[in-house]
C-alpha cells in the first residue's frame with residue numbers, strides 16, 4: 001500500500017499546533033506512526049533538526065517525507081535513521097536527507113533547560129521526548145532533595161531535578177561513554193558537575209553497596225530499559241524491567257517522605273498491576289501518590305501502550 005506522506009505528516013503537524021505555538025520547548029514527536037498511519041515510522045523534532053526513524057523499509061518514500069516536512073517547517077537538517085532489523089549496513093543506516101549533519105543543533109530546549117544532543121547516535125540522540133512530563137514533574141518536586149537518578153543515560157531527568165532545586169543529583173549508568181555527554185549538559189546550563197555526580201557501573205553492584213554504606217535519598221528516579229539483562233553481580237534472572245528486585249533495593253535507600261518515580265515501558269501488565277507489584281516489592285513501605293502518561297505528541301487511546309509514570313512516597 002502506498003502512503004500519502006504529505007497528508008499524514010500535514011495532519012500530524014496540525015494536530016500538534018499547540019506544541020509549535022508554545023515557547024516552552026523546541027522538541028517534540030512530530031509523527032507517531034503506530035497510531036498515525038505508518039506503524040514502523042517515528043519522526044522527532046529537536047530545534048531545527050528532524051529525525052525520521054524507520055523500522056519498515058520506506059527508503060523509496062524518504063524524498064516525499066522530506067518534502068512534506070519542509071512544507072511544515074523550515075528544517076535545516078533532516079536525518080534518516082533506518083533500524084538494523086531492515087538489514088542495512090551500518091554506514092547506510094543514517095544519512096542527511098536535507099542539510100549537513102555538521103550543522104546539527106548541539107542541544108534541545110525544554111522549560112528553560114538545555115539538553116545536549118548527539119544527533120548521529122545510532123539509538124536515541126540524548127533526550128527521550130515521551131518523558132517530557134517526568135522532567136516537568138521533577139522540576140516542580142525536587143526542592144532541597146538529594147536525588148538518585150538510576151539508569152541515567154544522558155542525565156536529563158536528574159538535570160531537571162537540579163533545575164527544580166534539588167540539593168544533589170547522583171546519576172548511575174553502566175555506560176562510561178555517557179559521562180562527557182552528561183557533563184556537556186551541565187556546562188550548557190551553567191551547573192557545577194563536581195566530582196561525585198556520576199557513578200559508572202552496574203546497578204546490581206552499586207545499590208546493595210549504597211544500602212550497606214547507609215546512604216539515603218529523598219528522591220529516586222527509576223527508569224530501567226524495557227529489558228534488563230542478567231548481571232554478573234546478581235544471581236537472579238531479571239524479567240522485563242525487573243521492578244520487583246530494583247524496588248526492593250530502592251525502598252531501602254529512601255528517607256521517609258522521599259519519593260520514588262517509576263517509568264513503565266512494559267506492555268505485559270496493566271498500570272494497576274505494575275503499581276501493585278511496586279508496593280508489594282517495597283514490603284508495603286511505599287504508597288502511590290500520582291500518575292501520568294506521555295503527552296499529546298504520543299497519541300494512543302490505549303493507555304497501556306503509552307509511557308506510564310507512577311510516583312510513590314515512602315511511608
Ligand SMILES: C[S@@+](CC[C@H](N)C(=O)[O-])C[C@H]1O[C@@H](n2cnc3c(N)ncnc32)[C@H](O)[C@@H]1O
Nearest residue numbers: 128151152153154173174175201202203223225
Ligand atoms: C532507557 S535508558 C534510560 C533513559 C533515561 N532515564 C532518560 O530519561 O534519559 C536505559 C539506560 O540504562 C543503562 N543500563 C542498562 N542496564 C544497566 C545496568 N545493569 N546498570 C546500570 N545501567 C544500566 C543503559 O546504559 C542506558 O543508558
